[in-house]
Amino acid sequence: MRLFWLRALRSAAPPRTRCCSGGTQGEVRLRFAPSPTGFLHLGGLRTALYNYLFVKKHGGSFILRLEDTDRSRLVPGAADSIEDMLEWAGIPPDESPRKGGLFGPYEQSKRLPFYQDAVQTLLENGAAYHCFCTPQRLELLKKEALRNRETPRYDNRCRHLTTKQIDEKLSKKLPYVVRLRLLEGPQSFKDLVFGWNHHNVASVEGDPVILKGDGFPTYHLANVVDDHMMAVSHVLRGEEWLVSTAKHLLLYRALNWQPPLYAHLPLLLNKDGSKLSKRQGDIFIQYFANSGYLPEALLDVITHCGSGFLGHQMGRTLTELLEQFDLERIISHSALIDLDSLLDFNRIHLARRIYGTETRREMVKQLQTLLQEKYKDVTFNQDYIERILMLRKGHLCKLTDLLSPDYSYLWIRPSVHREELHKLTSEVAEIGSLVVRLLQDSHNEISAEMLNKELRNHLQQLKDTKYSVSMKLLRKIISGLESGPSVAEMLLSLGPQESIARIQNALSS
Incomplete structure (x- = not known):
């Protein structure tokens, strides 16, 4: 009876007529079939992506099938995590253990x-x-x-x-x-x-x-x-x-x-030619997701090192990868992945998300949630968060960079004592007053370059304080930091009202 069922099910499948080019006329069906003896890693993601792109190029179906017959080596949670990571990466299967489908079950242990x-x-x-x-x-x-x-x-x-x-x-x-x-x-x-x-x-x-x-x-x-x-x-x-x-x-x-x-598909190797090893903690997709990397940056870097696309371009979206992908462009040489460049890829894609109206709103909400978790007693205005993102786009490698100590001045006022400031110069009040007047007179469209020029023109008029010392003083007042972005960038990020309030508080403390 089982044999009859098997043959009946198979006979119900749509017929396939192959093209000489390797495509098909009729339904194109490809499967990604990992074993849940481990979590999804870079090599697996690359294989899944190539399957996904080929299927979508030909209007077919992308199948996730779990080859879980090696029962002694199954890793708890790996099966769900594999499908989670495909969805996170933006290449979800059409048929899977979770979604089901006409050709299930999609776990071999049930077949x-x-x-x-x-x-x-x-x-x-x-x-x-x-x-x-x-x-x-x-x-x-x-x-x-x-x-x-x-x-x-x-x-x-x-x-x-x-x-x-x-x-x-x-x-x-x-x-x-x-x-x-x-x-x-x-x-x-x-x-x-x-x-x-x-x-x-x-x-x-x-x-x-x-x-x-x-x-x-x-x-x-x-x-x-x-x-x-x-x-x-x-x-x-x-x-x-x-x-x-x-x-x-x-x-x-x-x-x-x-x-x-x-x-x-040719092997995906480390940039020194060694094999990717599951013992490397940083090859698992869950690691990158938890570390603040964007899925499109990960897809970009794993295709940048290989073949199948037009040239080696940085910043390609999934849509662009789909447009360019051609199986005939894949060569048999191994692909060397340079994970040291992943931050640069992420910076490019993060800037693109910040630039887009809809994606920027998502970034604002995400950052607001992260800030609320970190600074529990502080309320964060969405307009202010959006302005910070727009000002820092192209500089940030990850959204979570804004939670680092280097950017804490954006979210909380630093604690600065007047005695510390007077150790730098005796003209603290003069410097503070000059900058307050400059900020009060500045217009909304002023750029960091213009503001920096104005600061130099005004502060170089001081008799006893070098310009570099004035900058050090202002950075201390504004952020409490010894180094970081330029003072002009800090002032623009905070806005004139908050910048003036911090200067006046420091002068009166």
Whole structure:
């Protein structure tokens, strides 16, 4: 009955007609299929993005499927986090464990009947067989191979068992796995990135396990069955799976199914050429989200280092990435990511958000919430916050920079004692009065450059105080800081009313 259900569901899937260019006429369906044995990282996000862009370019469906059959290595919370991070990045799936869809379930652990039916078909047509070798024997084979400086491989012992021998072992309920019978000779296929590939898997490997002793499938079987049943038209995945494609094509042949088109993406590496490691705490998307980075900056930096787009441009939006993306532009060379430049990417995209009317409103509300959490007894005016964002756009790398001690003067008045000021100069009152009059006479449209020029003209008239000392004094009064933005920028940020109030308070304290 299960086999009938499987075939009926598959027959209901829409037909696909392939184009010679690698596109499709009809529905294009691609899947991103991570394992929730860890959280989404940069390499995974890049793979998901390329799948998403290809799908949207061709008006198809983007599928999130969780390959969770390795039950011993599952990380609590990882499954939900993966989908959360795709949504945060602005590339949400059309079908997923959370959203559902016509081809579900979208978690492999809930699809065991499908794999068991496929295995039964493979056993019946002789493409697979029961293997009763114990873990102890397999370990001995491995040690013997290593001792002889050979690559460990299964010796295919059980593929020669007779039907009678197999039935006897099954009647005794001996534990077993199911292995795929590899065919001799190279399996050839044309990858849409790497071109023609020829892998003779049987010459270097023993027959692989496709169904484990616990009844769960291995990756090779599960992804083939699921891609077929979910009507996946193209598979875009990492280069590390290129060699395994030969096994997958053997499975498709043994099951008499049409395989999808394959495109393997070159590896994403650190800028020194080393592999991205999950031990690096700063490669997980959750880290970047929690650290104040914008999703569009992250998408920009991971595509800037690779291929598939027009040149190496900074500041591309998701819309621009979609317009430029072309599978034929992807080259097979590994991509080197420079995370040291991520702050520059974030600065560009943050400035763009601040410049946009709608996105600026969102930034204002977000910053107001953050400020309220940090300074609980202070009320923050949205117009003032918006003015600060407009003045500092292009300077801020992250919105959270405005919560740092360097910008605390924008939100709370510093505590300044008159004695500290008089240690700098005896002309404190004269300097303060000059600047107050200047601010009272200045107009609303004055720029930092113009204000800085006016300050210099007025303060250079003092007899006993150097201009640099005057600036140091004013910075102390306004912000309580020894260094930071120019005094003119500080005065403009605070506005004339607040600046005058701080100067007068310092003079009277």
